[in-house]
Amino acid sequence: LENTDNIDEVLNQGWIPWFENHWYNVRSVRINLDEYKPSHKTKKRSKKIECDFSEISTLKDRSDAHRIYDIYVKTNGFDGRIDIDRMIDACQYYLKLTCDNKVVAYTFLDMHEQSMVSCQFIYDFSCGNLSVGSISQYYECLKAKELGKKYVYILSGYEEVCLYKAKIYGMEWWTGKEWSQDYDLYAKLCKRDSNIEVINYDDI
Secondary structure, X not given: OOOOOOHHHHHHOOEEEEOOOEEEEOOEEEEEOOOOOOOHHHHHHHOOOXXXXXXXXXXXXXXXXXXXXXXXXXXXXXXXXXOHHHHHHHOOEEEEEEEOOEEEEEEEEEEOOOEEEXXXXXXXXXXXXXXXXXXXXXXXXXXXXXXXXOEEEEEEOOOHHHHHHHXXXXXXXXXXXXXXXXXXXXXXXXXXXXXXXXXXXXXX
8 A cells, every 4th residue: 555545445445454564355344333332241341351552662561462362373273373573563552451460462453544443352361251352342442432433443254253243233344345234144154154165275
């Protein structure tokens, strides 16, 4: 992208960023903040979690981020790893969640005139009964609303692991032509994704 590009319009056309100015046109998912409503359970659970929203430049000690990322990757069984420091450096802000005086999660964020982009969420599973992901999303939306944003982009929606996104009030997904709230079709596509078999994956 060029410095003159309108990032909000790029996001509105289904493109999502990956770090170091790489962009992909995908089944993008966003939250329309005019329609977003957290569940009563999420609001109640959020009171047990402390949230800190700060600029990336203030994150001097990254040991907790490294620890949490290692746990996150191993627990989810991810084959690939990213350079978490490069990811952090490519973002503008972060949310840090603390439970019982222990850092349990980070979300790394970008901010634009009308939009917030949730670039990467990592957590250590130690507060699994609190649904830390939903709480982080709640705080992201609160901050975005506070800053006058219209949307929070939560990357893409593929395979059954992303079915939960259809349950978010205000969720919209990019069909390739337009933004849709057809949740049944979204769920059908995600389930179809999970049934796709890649043959000779190592040769790709």
